[in-house]
Amino acid sequence: MHTSGTTMAWNVFKFCTVLRGLGSIMILLVLGVVGVAYYAVVFTNYGPALFDGGLHSFIAVVVLILFHFLLVMLLWSYLTVVLTDSGTVPPNWKPAWDEERGEVDPLNESEFDGLQPALSSQRIRYCRKCNQFKPPRCHHCSVCGRCVLKMDHHCVWVVNCVGALNYKYFLLFLFYTFLETSLVTLALFSHFLAFFSDEEIPGTTASLATTFLSFVLNLAFALSVFGFLIMHVSLVSANTTTIEAYEKKTTPKWRYDLGRKKNFEQVFGTDKRYWFIPAYSDEDLRRMPALQGLEFPSNPDFDSEEF
Template sequence: MHRSGTTMAWNVFQFCTVLRGLGSIMILLVLGVVGVTYYAVVWTNYGPALSDGGLDSLAALTIIILFHFLLAMLLWSYFSVVFTDPGVVSPNWRSASDEEQRGESDPLNSLEFGGLQPDSSNQRTRFCRKCNQPKPPRCHHCSVCGRCVLKMDHHCVWVVNCVGALNYKYFLLFLLYTFLETTLVTLLLMPHFIAFFSDEEIPGTPGTLATTFLAFVLNLAFALSVMGFLIMHISLVAANTTTIEAYEKKTSPKWPYDLGRKKNFEQVFGMDKRYWLIPAYSEEDLRRMPELQGLDYPSKPDFDSQDF
């Protein structure tokens, strides 16, 4: 029995190591799909139409401008998720109740041996045995990153990073712009894809035709898969939960952080409407909304911590 447990732990370690090693490969794969799509849309099919003149040229120009705008927002959001730390627990972080009890007793010892202390927001203070430190509310340990992540949603192989409090908005925008871009490309290349199976003569070299075919299939697949993830995360934002917390809610009859759809949305995207669709926050939102920092989250005033 002891040997079986050791083998299981070793397998989990190997799995986490493999996920970390996939990082550069996944980024190159994303850039590769972008490159194939760009070549098929701009260089092969719609770029040459700019010199035709008339309405065809105007339509091609409009398509190319829209394509580049969505692509720029997609890449901006993507690399914002990749290079933004999702949020880590400061080594000297303590909950409000721990600060009040400092000097009277050692809160870490009581937490480590199973004692649970409610903080000022009437929530329980938790302790991570792997990081050997207290965990703020909604914080979880990531086995791949090897650390606790603030308001962790999941570890995403595609962005080579954890999705947490500080980059969750960027991840959602990445999903949104990916869905819009891939849907646009699918619609643009669909006539060319249908022409592959018709008897009409198709202009272009075998290489350009193959690239167009590949770009259509890839973008269609991404559009359908991302649509599912986007719908799922929209429902999570509306309920003010993360992917991990969605499973926790199944064992809890009440959820303390659901403050209504408007406030739930603002806790992720901020209150400044000018910044809702870009991967950034206004200085004013960062100053007046501590929940954007991933440590303090308002809960329902009538919520009882014993129910959670």
């Protein structure tokens, strides 16, 4: 039995090591898909159409403007979610307790061990791997080897955990990826259909192959990303994460569900000018603790029913 446990632990460690090693490959894959789409749309099809005149030139201008705008937003969101720390527990962070309920402030590990049964209903946890307290909605990531604030999941596509500090950027990456891949799919649809017609298709073998490959790849990405986007929209509307949705699947009510509007603002902020760009206003960062991943207001109805 001991040998089996050792083998399982080794396999998990090996799996996490493989996930970390996939990082650079996934980045290259994303950039490769973008590069193929750029070549097919700009250089092969719609760039040359600019000089055709008439309606063809007008359509080419519209497609190229939309394509480049969405591409900039996609890459901006992608690089931001890759480079932004998802949220690390501050050193020596300890939970503060309400003295009216008889708890002491602050707690150390030995005190936590003694009070753990009494505090279980308040969802206070201690990470044995990181040897530190875990703030509300915080989870340990085995791939990153650390606790992540409001962890949603570890994403190999962005070579990073998705957590409190970069969840908005991840959602914008999904959003702009869906729009960009859908645009490329629609823009290349007529060119793709030409492969199955009896008409002679102009262009070199390389350009034709790039157009065909780009259409297939972008269609596949658009369909798959759409599913993820719908899932995360539902998570945001309920103010939960992928991990929390799994953990509370049998719980009828959720303590952090404040209504769709406030739930949305806890991820995107209150300043509408920043909703669709991977950034926050300074005012939102100052007055919304939830954006920092440490403090989350709970539904007062839930708290009144709990105690």
